[in-house]
Amino acid sequence: MKDSVAAILVAAGRGERAGRSIEGPKQYRSIGGRAVLAHTLAAFRSHPRIDDIVIVIHADDTELCERALGPNIAGAFLVTGGAERQISVRCGLEFLATARPTPRIVLIHDAVRPFIDHETIDRVIVAAEDFGGAIPAMPIADTIKRASSDATIAETVPRRGLFGAQTPQGFHFEGIRDAHEKAARSGRSDFTDDASIAEWAGTTVMLVEGAVGNVKLTTRQDIAAADRTLKERQAMIDVRTGNGYDVHRLIAGAQVTLCGVTIPHDQTLDGHSDADVCLHALTDALLATCGAGDIGDHFPPSDPQWRGAASKIFVERAVAIVREKGGRIMNADISLICEAPKIAPHREAMRAAVAEMTGLSLDRVSVKATTNEALGFLGRREGIAAIATASVVFGETA
Numbered sequence: 001m002k003d004s005v006a007a008i009l010v011a012a013g014r015g016e017r018a019g020r021s022i023e024g025p026k027q028y029r030s031i032g033g034r035a036v037l038a039h040t041l042a043a044f045r046s047h048p049r050i051d052d053i054v055i056v057i058h059a060d061d062t063e064l065c066e067r068a069l070g071p072n073i074a075g076a077f078l079v080t081g082g083a084e085r086q087i088s089v090r091c092g093l094e095f096l097a098t099a100r101p102t103p104r105i106v107l108i109h110d111a112v113r114p115f116i117d118h119e120t121i122d123r124v125i126v127a128a129e130d131f132g133g134a135i136p137a138m139p140i141a142d143t144i145k146r147a148s149s150d151a152t153i154a155e156t157v158p159r160r161g162l163f164g165a166q167t168p169q170g171f172h173f174e175g176i177r178d179a180h181e182k183a184a185r186s187g188r189s190d191f192t193d194d195a196s197i198a199e200w201a202g203t204t205v206m207l208v209e210g211a212v213g214n215v216k217l218t219t220r221q222d223i224a225a226a227d228r229t230l231k232e233r234q235a236m237i238d239v240r241t242g243n244g245y246d247v248h249r250l251i252a253g254a255q256v257t258l259c260g261v262t263i264p265h266d267q268t269l270d271g272h273s274d275a276d277v278c279l280h281a282l283t284d285a286l287l288a289t290c291g292a293g294d295i296g297d298h299f300p301p302s303d304p305q306w307r308g309a310a311s312k313i314f315v316e317r318a319v320a321i322v323r324e325k326g327g328r329i330m331n332a333d334i335s336l337i338c339e340a341p342k343i344a345p346h347r348e349a350m351r352a353a354v355a356e357m358t359g360l361s362l363d364r365v366s367v368k369a370t371t372n373e374a375l376g377f378l379g380r381r382e383g384i385a386a387i388a389t390a391s392v393v394f395g396e397t398a
């Protein structure tokens with residue numbers, strides 16, 4: 001079994017160096033059309049190893065945070081932070097200490113590093129599991145000078161072996177919680193990152209490769225540059241469309257399952273799983289958007305475990321695959337071709353079921369039906385066919 005992983009996003013700072021804005025402190029400023037914090041949250045939320053997310057905010061910022069995150073706030077825990085970053089992190093750790101069970105690994109991340117990528121998170125988790133502590137870091141490329149108070153150079157610091165520390169910084173939960181508690185008891189509040197607290201407490205902390213893009217938005221210029229980067233990326237957004245087709249034979253029976261909804265009928269559909277043609281077509285459409293094969297590759301009809309299975313499982317797996325590949329599903333459209341049963345009375349229930357399994361809002365799901373004008377095998381009521389189309393956006397930042 002894999003270790004449980006929680007993430008603490010510290011977002012309680014005042015952003016003095018970035019200056020004040022009508023939008024509030026820098027974590028609530030909009031970059032590429034979304035709040036900095038919303039980007040950061042999305043990066044962690046879409047990572048398959050993160051079980052729980054705690055967002056540490058300033059006592060005055062609840063409304064700002066709710067506005068910045070909208071419905072995406074659901075499922076994240078909001079905790080009030082303190083006057084220093086170190087105190088805010090401790091508030092997050094103490095909150096997690098009340099969770100049952102407590103996480104095995106905790107990742108502590110600056111909310112103002114919105115460009116964090118999944119590969120960096122992976123490296124930190126793996127090294128933290130193995131060594132107790134790990135941080136992403138990049139070798140320093142500039143020559144380092146120590147300045148005197150009169151702005152002359154006092155010293156050139158040899159840069160060999162010097163790294164710039166990034167976040168998320170990952171630790172065994174109990175170890176970093178004890179280290180923070182010890183630091184607080186010793187009256188130390190001058191640590192600028194969590195690794196330095198762990199080092200001080202005697203924990204080994206590994207360096208793993210960080211990412212050039214994983215910058216901390218500190219100044220007004222950083223925020224403007226982040227906004228430009230995202231807008232450039234958005235201009236190159238990769239929208240993909242996938243389609244799927246399926247047909248199943250009608251045999252004697254009492255009901256059919258379409259889009260996961262049971263509809264009384266004088267026939268039933270025969271075939272793979274519960275023979276829900278709509279969800280089979282939709283699964284194929286979703287997989288097609290990222291070249292991930294088709295339903296038969298993932299759920300072979302020859303495998304007895306799928307006999308009679310609810311096809312919702314297939315759609316949910318396809319949704320997970322799309323998300324793992326960095327896609328955001330934009331809409332799903334299903335057309336049924338059948339003479340009977342009548343779809344109109346069940347259409348809203350079918351749309352709601354598809355919306356739920358894809359995570360789409362209702363206005364992004366369409367279900368419609370047409371007859372085959374009594375022509376051919378569909379017209380003779382020998383089967384029901386469905387065509388599905390899905391659109392997915394790739395290449396966005398988190």
Ligand SMILES: Nc1ccn([C@@H]2O[C@H](COP(=O)(O)OP(=O)(O)OP(=O)(O)O)[C@@H](O)[C@H]2O)c(=O)n1
Pocket residue numbers: 010011012013014015016017018025027056081082083084085086088089109110111112113216217218
């Ligand atoms: N009391 C604090 C101070 C900082 N942070 C968080 O720690 C991260 C890194 O800190 P920094 O970039 O220094 O943010 P601020 O403290 O807001 O900036 P400044 O020092 O310019 O005021 C940010 O996500 C910030 O919100 C926090 O949670 N609680």
Ligand SMILES: C[C@](O)(CO)[C@H](O)COP(=O)(O)O
Pocket residue numbers: 085110164165166167192193194216
């Ligand atoms: C944690 C950190 O981002 C690692 O580089 C950095 O130390 C935060 O410093 P700040 O002064 O709170 O911005």
